Amino acid sequence: MVPGVGMIWKHHGGFVAATGEKGVEFAIREVIGVLEANTKVAHCPNQIGQRRMQLLVGELFRRQAGSAADLLQLEVQRCLFFAVEKPIEFLEILQGIAFLGFHKRNLNTLRTFHQAGNSALASRLDLTVMRSRLAILGLVSAALLAGCAGSVMAPIDDNLGNPNNARGTVVSSTKVQSYPQALLTFFIAAGGVQDQLSATTGADLYRITYNTIDASGNPTVASGAVVVPQGATSASLVSYQHSTATAKNSVPSLTNNGYEEGEFIMAAFAGSGKYVLAMADYLGLGSNPGLHPFLQAQTEASASLDMIKAARQFLSTLAGGPTMDNRLFLAGYSQGGHATMALTKTIQETTNLTVTASAPMAGPYDLANTQMQFSLHDPGADTDVFLSYVAVAYNSLYNLYTNPNQAFIPPYDTQVPPLFGQNNSIDTIAGDIPDDPTQVFQPSFITALETQGSTVNNLLLQNSLYNWAPTMPMRLFHALSDNIVSYQNSVLAQTTMNGLGATQVTLVDVGNTYTHAEAMPPATAMARLWFDTFLD
Secondary structure, X not given: OOOOHHHHHHHHHHHHHHHOHXXXXXXXXXXXXXXXXXXXXXXXXXXXXXXXXXXXXXXXXXXXXXXXXXXXXXXXXXXXOOOOOOOXXXXXXXXXHHHOOOOOOOOOOOOOXXXXXXXXXXXXXXXXXXXXXXXXXXXXHHHHHHHXXXXXXXXXXXXXXXXXXXXXXXXXXXEEEEEOHHHHHHHHHHOOOOOOOOOOOOEXXXXXXXXXXXXXXXXXXXXXXXXXEOOOOEEEEEEEEOOOOOOOOOOHHHHHHOOHHHHHHHHHHHHXXXXXXXXXXOOOOOOOOOOOOOOOHHHHHHHHHHHHHHHHHHHHHOOOOOEEEEEEEXXXXXXXXXXXXXXXXXXXXXXXXXXXXXEEXXXXXXXXXXXXXXHHHOOOOOHHHHHHHHHHHHHHHHOOOOOHHHOEOOOHHHHXXXXXXXXXXXXXHHOOOOOOHHHOEOHHHHHHHOOOOXXXXXXXXXXXXXXXXXXXXXXXXXXXXXXXXXXXXXXXXXXXXXXXXXXXXXXXXXXXXXXXXXOHHHHHHHHHHHHHOOOO
């Protein structure tokens, strides 16, 4: 018999008090484990994402217990939203929180679990007072169960493929999930930007596959996500390019599997009711075969550009969908910032499309020098994953070495390359690679990475993206305190672009207290609000 969540909290209460943050993290993970074992939740990830775990632990030990209770309860509701078989577990979680002395004070962000549920029932749900938990349990369970019915849809209109495999045409489309306004509100709150953004509507997630080209220019079929605001009669298109992913299933089209970046971006843009999102999974990720060509500007741009075309085709056939205007906004974070810069440049130089505004965020635009020096001499968390990904991907693209031991020190020459191109997360790979580049790579390879004129440095230069002059409005959002992607990438890009004649490129410092991961939500909020200024 699986123990109740409340009992786990009671069992670990003393352990938590004695061991501090690690004890809290351990207890929270056990709570979520029991939740999964008792509910068969198909769309809840195996564990809370690392960023949300940091939020929970941080709120408890560095701020206030009430906020930690809010966050845990929101995380539980996020999981329970999709499927519940034993709703008593929700009660036990509330009891466990009460046992530890957490006082539920004010929760305005999730007043209902499903926008489409009974409005009279929803109005009776009040989660702001812990004492009410027994009285509302039946109502909560009913709302959850009613809201989950039919939440995963069957494929729709699979006959859009072009027999000539023309680039940017839809091959298949599937409605994956409908998200209520309340859940999007939670995603915004989880990002900590509820004071800047709010969700005014729910959103529908569609997974599409579309025709594009691979790194050699040959036809291939890639996947991506289109997110449509519910009830919108008109909208503008935002192409969002996602950050680094090593696992093939950590992509926008699989956001319903707990992909946190996709959840937040969905809420930030589609939740406003103003924007439809198009998000390419990129080559080698999602359903596309092979290894992802990491930080190759050419394929980042081609996959994203063809996704934009496919999204517009899909939206033109979507029954009840919004009328799309001609505006096109581009945004992306981290690798997505690099991809957004590549996409913006490609659109300007090779198409007749007009970009309304572009917001590359925290991207490594100068791979050959600024970023490589920063990664090698001031490495942050997961830097060796980034460097290993570059080595493995560039070898696949450009035949960088004839034997992995030319780049990697044994035993990593045999251990590292197979880690990529599978479903290994960044955290998993980071656990298998030392933090110090000198313990992973051959001295000669490290020297080549940072030496101008070497083969690998020339390839990095070929994929750098700062040396051109955008003609559209562009804002480079970047946190001065970024510990992974050097802020100087954005300084150099702005300085060089303006020197080449660009008149609408500005740099916005997101702040000097954020890590690279922490800066994504506030940077995105700034970009969204800037995009709003271009709307009528």
